[in-house]
Amino acid sequence: MKNTLICLVENKPGVLNRVVSLFRRRNYNMDSLTVGRTHNPDISRITIVMEGEPFQAKLLAVNLYKLVDVIEVQDVTDIPTVDRDLVLAKIRTTDAYARNNLTDLCYEMGARIVDIGPEVTIVEFTGTEENVEAFINALRPLDIVELVRSGLVSMGRGVRNMQGSDYKSKRFVTAPRNGSSN
Amino acid sequence: MQLTGAEIIWECLLKEGVEVVFGYPGGAILPAYDALNKYPQLHHVLVRHEQGATHMADGYARASGQVGVAVGTSGPGATNMITGMATAMMDSTPMVVITGQVPTSAIGSDAFQETDVTGCTLPVTKHNYLVTRVEDLAETIREAFHIARTGRPGPVLVDIPKDVQNATTEFYYPNHPIQLPGYHLPGAAHYTEIEAALKLIHEAERPVILAGHGVVMAGAVHELRQFVEITQTPVALTLLGKGGFPENHPLALGMMGMHGEAACNHAIQQADLLLAFGMRFDDRVTGNIKTYSPHSKKIHIDIDPSEINKNVRVDVGIWGDLKTVLQQLLPKLKTGQHQGWIAQIREWQEDGNQRDILQQLAERPDGKLWAAQVIADLFTYTKGEALTVTDVGQHQMLEAQYYPHTRPQTMLTSGGLGTMGFGMPSAIGAKFARPNEEVWSISGDGGFQMTLCELATARQENININIAIVNNSFLGMVRQWQEFFYERRYKATPLVNPDFVKLAEAYGIPARRVTSRAEIQEAVEWSRSIEGPSLIEFVVEKDDIVYPMVPAGADLHDMIRRPHYAAEVSQDFDNPNAV
Ligand SMILES: Cc1cc2nc3c(=O)[nH]c(=O)nc-3n(C[C@H](O)[C@H](O)[C@H](O)COP(=O)(O)OP(=O)(O)OC[C@H]3O[C@@H](n4cnc5c(N)ncnc54)[C@H](O)[C@@H]3O)c2cc1C
Ligand SMILES: Cc1ncc(C[n+]2csc(CCOP(=O)(O)OP(=O)(O)O)c2C)c(N)n1
Numbered sequence: 001m002k003n004t005l006i007c008l009v010e011n012k013p014g015v016l017n018r019v020v021s022l023f024r025r026r027n028y029n030m031d032s033l034t035v036g037r038t039h040n041p042d043i044s045r046i047t048i049v050m051e052g053e054p055f056q057a058k059l060l061a062v063n064l065y066k067l068v069d070v071i072e073v074q075d076v077t078d079i080p081t082v083d084r085d086l087v088l089a090k091i092r093t094t095d096a097y098a099r100n101n102l103t104d105l106c107y108e109m110g111a112r113i114v115d116i117g118p119e120v121t122i123v124e125f126t127g128t129e130e131n132v133e134a135f136i137n138a139l140r141p142l143d144i145v146e147l148v149r150s151g152l153v154s155m156g157r158g159v160r161n162m163q164g165s166d167y168k169s170k171r172f173v174t175a176p177r178n179g180s181s182n
Numbered sequence: 183m184q185l186t187g188a189e190i191i192w193e194c195l196l197k198e199g200v201e202v203v204f205g206y207p208g209g210a211i212l213p214a215y216d217a218l219n220k221y222p223q224l225h226h227v228l229v230r231h232e233q234g235a236t237h238m239a240d241g242y243a244r245a246s247g248q249v250g251v252a253v254g255t256s257g258p259g260a261t262n263m264i265t266g267m268a269t270a271m272m273d274s275t276p277m278v279v280i281t282g283q284v285p286t287s288a289i290g291s292d293a294f295q296e297t298d299v300t301g302c303t304l305p306v307t308k309h310n311y312l313v314t315r316v317e318d319l320a321e322t323i324r325e326a327f328h329i330a331r332t333g334r335p336g337p338v339l340v341d342i343p344k345d346v347q348n349a350t351t352e353f354y355y356p357n358h359p360i361q362l363p364g365y366h367l368p369g370a371a372h373y374t375e376i377e378a379a380l381k382l383i384h385e386a387e388r389p390v391i392l393a394g395h396g397v398v399m400a401g402a403v404h405e406l407r408q409f410v411e412i413t414q415t416p417v418a419l420t421l422l423g424k425g426g427f428p429e430n431h432p433l434a435l436g437m438m439g440m441h442g443e444a445a446c447n448h449a450i451q452q453a454d455l456l457l458a459f460g461m462r463f464d465d466r467v468t469g470n471i472k473t474y475s476p477h478s479k480k481i482h483i484d485i486d487p488s489e490i491n492k493n494v495r496v497d498v499g500i501w502g503d504l505k506t507v508l509q510q511l512l513p514k515l516k517t518g519q520h521q522g523w524i525a526q527i528r529e530w531q532e533d534g535n536q537r538d539i540l541q542q543l544a545e546r547p548d549g550k551l552w553a554a555q556v557i558a559d560l561f562t563y564t565k566g567e568a569l570t571v572t573d574v575g576q577h578q579m580l581e582a583q584y585y586p587h588t589r590p591q592t593m594l595t596s597g598g599l600g601t602m603g604f605g606m607p608s609a610i611g612a613k614f615a616r617p618n619e620e621v622w623s624i625s626g627d628g629g630f631q632m633t634l635c636e637l638a639t640a641r642q643e644n645i646n647i648n649i650a651i652v653n654n655s656f657l658g659m660v661r662q663w664q665e666f667f668y669e670r671r672y673k674a675t676p677l678v679n680p681d682f683v684k685l686a687e688a689y690g691i692p693a694r695r696v697t698s699r700a701e702i703q704e705a706v707e708w709s710r711s712i713e714g715p716s717l718i719e720f721v722v723e724k725d726d727i728v729y730p731m732v733p734a735g736a737d738l739h740d741m742i743r744r745p746h747y748a749a750e751v752s753q754d755f756d757n758p759n760a761v
Contacts (some may be wrong), residue, residue, distance in 0.1 A: 062488040068309045071364040
């Protein structure tokens, strides 16, 4: 299954290297990773989607915590969140027929045309991962020249914020397992 | 006070209580070395290879619990230290490594002796720094020491460009609390965790404590002892846990795992409760994880949350410092009695005693010198009180089996990385940390040759260590695997060795060769009487096997055992799974 983790990290050189290196070293399966600044210039935010069992996500979370530059980690897989992925696609639209096709599709799916050139048109779509997948599938019959996705960003709903994460209440170690499972 | 970066390095070390550093100079660290002239109170040990410096710092740290410090230059100096850092990382020893770097303006230009050292050492350090401003230097070194020694200890590298060493700034050693928002240390355990653990402890009928390196590092030897006395729980030790519980105690089961005592492994497999105290269920300890201790509930106390449920799923995992958590548990423990269980363990132990090589040789002496006898006699003639440092291989396992320790920090060995060449330099470091201990470095003929250049360091420092080489003219442990698993095709394991006695003498180190058991006592006493380094080469049998052995990945109870008589050994080789 897919697990989503959010980390707040110190905005220092090499932090991303440390995070990515951890995936390689511990043999985790990374689906996507997005990184960007926050409103606090000292802190960046990373959203990680990893493939694996929930206990593996927990181990990843504690391993991320061991990195000195990682301030907080939250596993948001099972909590209500707003998730967004963004896709840009460049479609060949040399004739009017292709252009109309694309315009209709964008209208129906709520995508935006952001650039029109003589040969190609660039469209933008934002949504949950599933919506983005659906949009890309809808584009497939057209002539896709280039396509890029931003990777998922995620934010917990409500007043919940990134302070007081489950790390401090130590849920990750006390969760009893059913019998001895080895 | 205006100081150069170079001076600040040593000022900070003094503030951190450092007395000795192990290092090797070179272009990019020269400013620091020049400044060292002003700090005669800091003893610098000039090594012969930077790997040796890291092992010495490591040995210093393991013997004292204090942070060991190694210094080297950029490029090849730093890369030579990687093995030492990886060794310290695997075994969680506190160490600070300081390396020179090319000037900041040259970084990224493939300058002479430039290596991306923070990149190279990322996976083998607990944390690392590249200092680009002299103003940050003091705070960085302070953080490095803090990170190295707290929590789960480990090596921390500080890479300092030459221009930063030359630049000056106002120096003051900060004393405000360390600002590391991402660095978390555990507090006390939650009462629900304590209650959950107590319930399992009080219900258990066949409990076993697995005491690891964490017992020693937490300084929880006393608490563990009390726990055992109250609950009457037998104690199995990991290799690195040796010294954490006195092995002459009636409830001590010896070492667990691949070359552990058979009785100990049987007890673990039959237990209904495992109490893992500061150990990480290494694969050498568990064997096949699927069949590991199948009937037991498990409690795991560890300061590193990522160790809990990593290899073995546990029923109660407590993230905390072992000493703190044991202190929380102790007042609530009910006295326990496990007479039936202990009687069962005694039966297994009796079988083990009969198979013991020393026992067999006592009954049927063959006049040869076996490695186990060397270790057992070393134990006898040092009255079991030495601080021993091993290298890696058969002699290491034999030391674990035949040299019981009763005090913490008296058996140092590279466990997790299994670094050949670790032993002799670490022994030098250990002696600096504990000058009043009688230090014995015990190495195989193979591993000794990996770092033997440090004999010169031992000579130059006139450090009083006793060096024992257990010479079987083979890479013994590998030969053992070839014997069991590769039908005795001894590829690349026989060694043509130098004359170790002459070699030592060439370094100005008095040396002797021992070829029979009768000579051991005198040689050991001779070595002890020498002020400064001395070396004994023990020439032992080649065809030796360390029993018991759990083949890699096999079930823990599925041990290759020594047959009841040594004479039958050769027949048994053809059927390694017999018994
Ligand atoms: C040839 C060879 C053969 C070997 N055979 C065996 C064998 O038969 N048996 C065996 O046992 N080993 C064997 N080893 C060693 C093995 O590989 C491991 O190094 C060893 O088992 C690790 O022991 P450990 O888990 O106690 O120590 P470490 O690996 O040092 O782990 C210590 C644990 O304690 C925790 N800790 C640290 N400080 C604290 C604290 N304050 N409070 C709580 N927890 C803390 C750490 O987080 C860590 O999880 C062998 C090695 C070699 C080279
Ligand atoms: C640096 C390094 N290289 C290779 C190995 C693999 N290895 C493990 S034990 C061993 C043989 C050790 O032989 P020796 O030092 O003679 O000791 P003995 O086993 O004979 O006691 C080897 C090669 C290792 N542990 N470390």
